[in-house]
Each structure stands twice: as structure tokens, then as C-alpha cells.
Amino acid sequence: MSVLDMIGPVMIGPSSSHTAGACRIGLLARAILDATPEKAAITLHGSFAKTGRGHGTDRALVAGLLGMKPDDGRLPDALAEAERAGLALSWSEGNLGNLHPNSVRLALDGEGRHTTVVGSSIGGGVVEIVEIDGVGVRFGGARHTLLVGHEDFYGAIATVTRVVADDRVNIAALSSNRDRRGGEAVMCLELDARLSGEALAWIARIHGMNWVRMLPPVMDEG
Amino acid sequence: MAGFTLRELEAVPGRASEWVLEHDCAETGADPEAIRRTMRERLGLMRASVTAGLASTEKSLTGMVGWNAHGLWSAADVLNAPLLRRVQAYAMAVNEENARMRRIVAAPTAGSAGTVPGALLGVADHLGIGDEALVMPLVLAAGIGQAISRQMHISGSAGGCQAEIGSSAAMAAAAVTELLGGSARACVHAATLALANSIGLVCDPVGGFVEVPCVSRNAFFSVHAVCAAQLALARLESFIPPDEVVGAMASVGRMLPPELRETGEGGLATTPTGLAVTARVRGDGS
Ligand code: SF4
Numbered sequence: 001m002s003v004l005d006m007i008g009p010v011m012i013g014p015s016s017s018h019t020a021g022a023c024r025i026g027l028l029a030r031a032i033l034d035a036t037p038e039k040a041a042i043t044l045h046g047s048f049a050k051t052g053r054g055h056g057t058d059r060a061l062v063a064g065l066l067g068m069k070p071d072d073g074r075l076p077d078a079l080a081e082a083e084r085a086g087l088a089l090s091w092s093e094g095n096l097g098n099l100h101p102n103s104v105r106l107a108l109d110g111e112g113r114h115t116t117v118v119g120s121s122i123g124g125g126v127v128e129i130v131e132i133d134g135v136g137v138r139f140g141g142a143r144h145t146l147l148v149g150h151e152d153f154y155g156a157i158a159t160v161t162r163v164v165a166d167d168r169v170n171i172a173a174l175s176s177n178r179d180r181r182g183g184e185a186v187m188c189l190e191l192d193a194r195l196s197g198e199a200l201a202w203i204a205r206i207h208g209m210n211w212v213r214m215l216p217p218v219m220d221e222g
Numbered sequence: 223m224a225g226f227t228l229r230e231l232e233a234v235p236g237r238a239s240e241w242v243l244e245h246d247c248a249e250t251g252a253d254p255e256a257i258r259r260t261m262r263e264r265l266g267l268m269r270a271s272v273t274a275g276l277a278s279t280e281k282s283l284t285g286m287v288g289w290n291a292h293g294l295w296s297a298a299d300v301l302n303a304p305l306l307r308r309v310q311a312y313a314m315a316v317n318e319e320n321a322r323m324r325r326i327v328a329a330p331t332a333g334s335a336g337t338v339p340g341a342l343l344g345v346a347d348h349l350g351i352g353d354e355a356l357v358m359p360l361v362l363a364a365g366i367g368q369a370i371s372r373q374m375h376i377s378g379s380a381g382g383c384q385a386e387i388g389s390s391a392a393m394a395a396a397a398v399t400e401l402l403g404g405s406a407r408a409c410v411h412a413a414t415l416a417l418a419n420s421i422g423l424v425c426d427p428v429g430g431f432v433e434v435p436c437v438s439r440n441a442f443f444s445v446h447a448v449c450a451a452q453l454a455l456a457r458l459e460s461f462i463p464p465d466e467v468v469g470a471m472a473s474v475g476r477m478l479p480p481e482l483r484e485t486g487e488g489g490l491a492t493t494p495t496g497l498a499v500t501a502r503v504r505g506d507g508s
Binding site: 001002003004005006007008009010011012013014015016017019020047050051053054055056059071073075076101123124125 | 225242243246250252257260261264267282283284319320321322323324325326327328329330331332333335338360361363364365367368371375376377379380393429430431432433485486503504
């Protein structure tokens with residue numbers, strides 16, 4: 001943690017958890033979709049549902065979906081920006097289960113892709129993505145994050161980490177989860193640097209890998 | 223564990239802020255000049271928030287705040303206490319900008335963003351000290367926050383307002399102390415005194431919004447920080463050692479029920495007026 005995390009970050013108010021954190025969840029969800037979202041069905045949970053509007057949580061989430069960072073001066077006008085950008089929004093409130101009170105589910109469609117992401121803003125602007133397309137995950141977007149959706153097969157993790165090692169990138173944290181044995185699994189590697197495009201293409205070509213995403217860090221504001 | 227304790231910081235022979243900066247750069251690999259440059263930019267943004275906030279009477283998102291900083295700043299100084307008035311007005315100016323969804327510098331959080339600039343810029347302007355002298359005290363303020371966060375996550379939801387505004391007051395107290403020539407030991411004790419006298423402060427924002435009591439609380443605790451600096455500069459010290467005080471704050475934070483940790487389900491938030499306003503804010507519009 002740097003001194004710049006304590007006097008900082010620079011952000012649009014009013015709340016690190018309800019505004020800046022919400023924006024980061026939106027940014028990560030957009031990166032997971034890996035496309036310009038055209039439709040977003042947003043379900044607010046807990047305190048996001050109860051106090052979200054007075055905190056600008058709705059605008060912050062949408063700002064993130066539009067690719068804005070938490071310090072972007074256009075954040076307060078994100079709902080109007082969404083209309084201009086052709087992003088159709090639908091809102092609901094719901095109980096997403098035993099999650100942090102500041103949580104949201106974003107079901108996104110864009111450029112023929114679809115993904116559903118659940119994220120929580122766990123305090124001070126720090127966020128956690130906890131579910132992607134029904135599979136439990138856990139990462140905060142503080143580092144470069146490599147996500148790989150794959151069939152649950154023998155040696156999947158070893159295969160991917162070998163490519164990462166060959167690309168000379170350090171792995172800071174690694175986790176993996178699956179919806180059931182032999183089903184769909186998501187592996188999540190937090191890295192010290194971006195993987196090269198070549199390495200990403202390699203991973204995508206490995207048999208049994210369904211999708212690969214390289215997410216940028218979202219904790220450092222502009 | 224990474225980072226440093228307040229005990230280490232108080233033993234530093236030279237300027238506490240220089241030590242914090244060296245330590246930070248050694249740990250993160252950052253360039254000290256780049257950190258100083260970013261800090262200077264953030265100081266400029268704090269300055270802009272103060273100026274905009276003092277001038278504005280625009281209401282916040284919920285309409286509960288927006289006129290306080292301007293109101294105090296344009297009122298007569300009946301106490302003949304210009305420092306007091308300035309510090310309070312600056313602090314509220316920043317927090318009202320925050321509540322209007324303007325760009326602010328979290329210090330360390332958005333809800334407590336007014337305390338550090340209120341105290342530091344308020345004292346500097348009162349004494350006619352230029353902004354360049356405030357850059358390193360801001361680094362020290364951040365260092366105090368880092369040392370506190372070793373024991374308690376700095377947020378109202380983790381430890382109540384004592385963890386959030388209490389920490390910001392401790393950070394501000396150390397910054398003001400260094401600005402006025404205090405030793406590392408004096409800076410750490412200023413921070414400690416500020417924190418020790420914030421213990422127990424609950425987080426009870428009306429409706430869960432960062433407005434009431436948050437805006438006035440920044441005003442009060444920026445003054446609190448200046449008081450702590452005044453004691454420490456006169457060589458008064460905390461009887462309980464600094465890291466133990468942080469530990470005490472953290473333990474009280476863990477004892478606080480969830481109702482008093484940013485949920486808006488206790489304290490001022492559940493007064494009849496608090497509840498009525500909450501129902502109105504949540505009910506209109508969407
Ligand atoms: S009452 Fe809660 S929300 Fe308000 S400033 Fe204190 S910690 Fe932040």
C-alpha cells in the first residue's frame with residue numbers, strides 16, 4: 001500500500017464504497033465482457049439497493065460500464081451518457097444471497113457476447129468480483145488479472161501457468177473454481193504485468209479453454 | 223508484515239515525513255520525486271475543493287447538506303477566532319463538494335476527505351504559509367494512516383467513525399505538527415492524542431448517506447486535529463503509547479455492533495427525523 005492510497009485516490013464523491021467501488025465493479029464487468037455493452041440488467045443487493053441512489057451508485061456503476069474511471073468528471077452524468085452511447089439499462093433490487101451488503105449483479109450483452117458478473121464493494125473503494133457466469137471467483141482488480149474459463153480437466157492450471165512462466169510474468173495470486181466436477185471452471189491469476197498478446201493467444205488455443213480475458217488493474221485512478 | 227509501526231516512526235531522528243517517503247519508495251519501488259509531484263497535484267485539488275465549496279450553496283444529492291461551508295464562511299466571526307472558523311469552513315467545503323458528486327481527494331476516505339485539508343490548509347492560510355510547505359506534511363499524514371491501517375481497516379463499516387474520521391484527525395494532527403516544526407515524536411503523539419480522543423465515535427449516517435453527520439463531523443474533527451497538534455507542540459504526550467492506542471481503537475471497533483458501522487441503522491440515523499428523511503429520499507424519483 002502506497003502513501004498515495006491514504007491521501008487519495010482522487011475520485012468523484014460521495015462514497016469510496018458506494019461510488020468509487022461501484023464504478024470499479026462496472027469497469028471490471030466491462031472488461032470481463034470484453035466488448036462494448038449494449039444492454040445491462042442491473043440487480044442491486046443490500047445497501048446498494050437501499051442507499052445506492054443517494055450515493056450515486058447507479059451512475060457510478062453505469063460510468064464503469066461505459067469505461068469511465070472513478071475520477072472521471074462525467075461520472076455524475078453517466079445515465080445520460082449511457083443513453084447517448086446506446087446502452088440500454090434495466091434496474092431491479094433483489095437478494096443475491098449471502099453476500100457483502102454492497103453488492104450488485106450485472107448481466108451484460110454486447111457485440112454478440114453475454115456475461116453475468118457479481119461484484120461487491122468491500123470498503124474504502126476496494127472491490128471483489130465474486131461470481132462470473134455462475135462460477136464463484138475472487139479477485140479485486142488491484143493487479144493485472146488473467147481469467148480463463150475452461151473445462152474442468154486434468155492439468156489445466158499447470159498448462160496455463162507454464163505459458164505465464166514462459167512469458168516471464170510473475171504470478172502474485174492464483175485461484176480456481178468450478179461449478180461442478182468436470183463442468184465449467186474459471187481460473188484467476190493475478191499478475192505483476194500484462195501477458196503478451198502472443199501468450200494470450202497460446203492459452204486460447206489450448207484444448208478445453210473456453211475463453212481468456214486479460215483485465216487491466218482498476219485500483220489506480222487516472 | 224509490510225509497513226511500519228508508530229513506535230518506529232516516533233524514533234526517527236529527522237523529519238518524519240522524509241522517513242515515511244523513503245520507506246514507501248523502498249517498499250513499492252516508486253520514485254520519491256514522482257510521489258512528491260502527485261502529492262503536490264492532490265494538494266492543488268484539495269485547494270480547488272476548498273475554494274469551490276466555500277463559494278457554493280448547491281444542495282447535495284439528497285438535499286441534506288450543501289450550504290454549511292458557505293454559511294459559516296459568510297457569517298460574522300463573533301468569537302473572534304479566525305483560525306477556528308477557517309478550519310471548520312474549509313473542512314465542510316471539501317465534504318460538501320464530495321456530497322455534490324464533485325472530484326475530491328479521499329483522505330483517507332471520501333467521507334473524511336475534509337479533515338486533513340481543513341486542518342492543514344486552514345492553519346497554513348491562517349499563518350500565511352505557502353502551499354509548497356504542505357506537500358511533505360501530507361506525506362506524513364498518509365504515513366500515519368498506513369500505520370493505523372496495520373491494525374484496523376480504515377472505514378466506517380469496519381470500525382465505526384473512529385476508524386474513519388478518527389484516523390483522518392490523527393493524520394491531520396501529525397501533518398499540522400510537522401508543518402509547525404514538530405519532531406517525529408511530537409508528530410506521532412499529536413496523532414495519538416487525536417486518535418485516543420476519538421475512540422468510541424460511531425458511524426451513524428442518516429440514510430447511510432455521507433452527509434449527516436459527516437459534513438459537520440469533518441468540521442469538528444479538523445479542529446480536534448489542530449488541538450492535538452497544539453498539545454504535542456507544547457511537548458505534551460499521550461500517556462498510552464501510540465501503537466497501543468491504535469490497538470484500543472481497533473478493539474473498540476470490533477466491539478461495535480453492525481448498526482453503528484455505516485449501515486444507517488442506529489444513532490442519528492434512526493432518530494424520528496433521520497428515519498423520515500431517509501424514507502423521503504429513498505422514496506422519491508426512481
Ligand atoms: S459517520 Fe460514517 S459515513 Fe459519516 S464520516 Fe463518519 S464514518 Fe464516514
